[in-house]
Amino acid sequence: MKLTTTLLATTALTVAAVSAHAQDMANSLTLVSWGGAYQNSQQKAYVEPYLANNPDVTITWDESSAEAVAKLRAMDEAGNVTWDLVDVVASDAMRLCDEGLAMELDHDEMLAAAPDGTSASDDFGDLIVSDCFVPQIVYSTTFGYRTDMVPEGTEPPSSVCDVFDLETYPGKRALQKRPIDNMEWALYCDGVEKGDIYDVLGTDEGVDRALAKLDTIKDQVVWWSAGAETPQLLADGEVFMGSTFNGRLFSAIAEQDQPIAMMWDMQSFDLDGWIVPAGLPEDRLARVMDFLSFATDTQRLADQAAYISYGPARASSAPLVGQHAELGIDMAPHMPTDPANATNVHIYDYEWWADNRDDLDAKFQSWLAN
């Protein structure tokens, strides 16, 4: 029976592919994303409206963004790219672009202009950090803490340097298992001016200095690698404070009612967006472009903010950000880009990290092992 079903399905697919060819647009799309609440926001804001307009199309999700670079390399080598549109962070997009695995795009030609006529490249502005990259959201890596674990008679932590202050704020901390952000925060709290962080980090003494600062809290650190871990550790009371993506903290605080509070100081901004794998056949590419232009227009990006607290990448979307789809609370104050939250931010330097990542990864890993 299984065989029959499979045969039928294969036939159906073939028929679909043939009829799609007539319109020069494939009818199936494989989107790669991160899973969880973030993918859900994409599903609600872009995919469901798109499917409503194009009922013939089927969309499959693959939650592989975390290994997107490795998998795309393997697909390229095997000559069998099965993905149509891949959601990656900006640094991965730059790597894929450099390796020729992602397609270079003309943003103005491919993407919708803003409602007032501003061209896409002006609307996205500086956030187009690579020719292959179509930004969707601005998110930040920042700290949250358990409000009920603040020692009595002490002010709640408000500065990133409180993370390094074990005397005033004793307890475990969750930090991401990578040098990015941690090294910058360590130097900042060791007294380096914000503007000089990358100059200092560029020297061996600077690296040692950052690691020495991290050494002061090393035995109190729980290292995480997936975004879901810190909310879990905080909800469990395993850690007092921890860094993670701001949307994860928002979800734990507002949707799950956990006794957690945000600490926006020195939040580290980063971007997430789409890339199109290089070398897609024409019919699939046509479908991808149709979807991409729809999914990154001003309204769609603003809609996404109703499901998750990440800032839309288009300037023209910001005024359209409304309320949470289920809770009905205003989303603007929960955005990392909200002026009240963004008083002291850390601007993560893509190019510096692209040049120094391998070296610092090695040093960081050997420090971790000691």
Added chain:
Amino acid sequence: MTITITEPKPITFAAPVAGLAGAFAGLLVGTAHDNPLLGLAIGFVLTAALAFVWLGVFRHERIARWVTFIAAGTGGYLLAGAMGALIGLLFGWLIGWFIFWLGEGRYRAKLPPYTTAQQVFYHFAFRVLCGLIFFFLITPIVVVMPLSFNAENFFTFTPEMLRLDPAGYSLKHYKDFFTNDDWQQAMWNSISIAPVATMLSVGFGTLAAIGLSDEHVPFRRAIMTILISPMIVPLIISAAGMYFFYSRLGLQGTYWGVVLAHAALGIPFVIITVTATLVGFDRSLTRAAANMGANPVTTFFRVQMPLILPGVISGGLFAFITSFDEVVVVLFVGSAGQKTLPWQMFTGLREQISPTILAVATMLVIISIMLLTTVEMLRRRSERLRGLSPG
């Protein structure tokens, strides 16, 4: 075993040994309160003192055991509410029994009277060790089960759960599994892949085992080694190899690609179990069947197959579980359309730690237990029918 006469043992022996059991319990409680050493010490002293009182001062077993039972329950309640009371009662019952079991020398009742003290010690040390191994193996699995009924969206024993408050429990994660499209799709993928892969493994594996058990086959050992290699080669290497090979054949990312890959992983299990049963198979039976005019196919199905069936079934079971539990190969060979349950659990654990995973894990554990029980019962039944065991 009425020969063995149990006689009361000195308190100097019973009290410290009971204390050791108390120390272990104290260690567990102490660890939960972030002070294992203090827990260990308190557990030892309290239990040893208790044993001293019951055995030396007030030796009325029935009353003593009831008092221990109730006192430990009350103590547990004061320390940690309803859940503490439950654990306390259990501990009180156990320790009351243990003290008198030791003190009255009842532990020798089932051992031959000539066993030396050292032999008695080894006898029980062995059991304690086995018990500990069992405890550490099974606890992580058991802990998952109550957590899957959590009313929160985190892997956390909430205060409500520990108070045994019904509000702390819910079936929402089970509901999520049965209503969420991703999980349902993953379940159907698993259900449609595993049985087909199992059938292929059993078919090819059995034939290969029968062929390889024939001494006339050239290069038997080499062929056997190659067929078993998927079990020995690290999975990630097989997976990467299959990925590139299947991509060139156009099988990567297809249903049949995953089925074939899983069949390849399952074949070694079938070969090994069937080869083992074939050792006990009398070849003259096939010759006898041929002598009576049966062709090889009839001989296989009517004579050989029924005799090696237990091996085939257990091999098939292993092949099924391999396919059902497998995550590495399917991540490579499958595409998003073949997302199986383990794959969904894997991404779920990484991207959103949701107790739905625990609900699925609980159901999978129960299914595995039922599957193994069924097969074991079938096996015993067939043995009984064939008169191999007195059951």
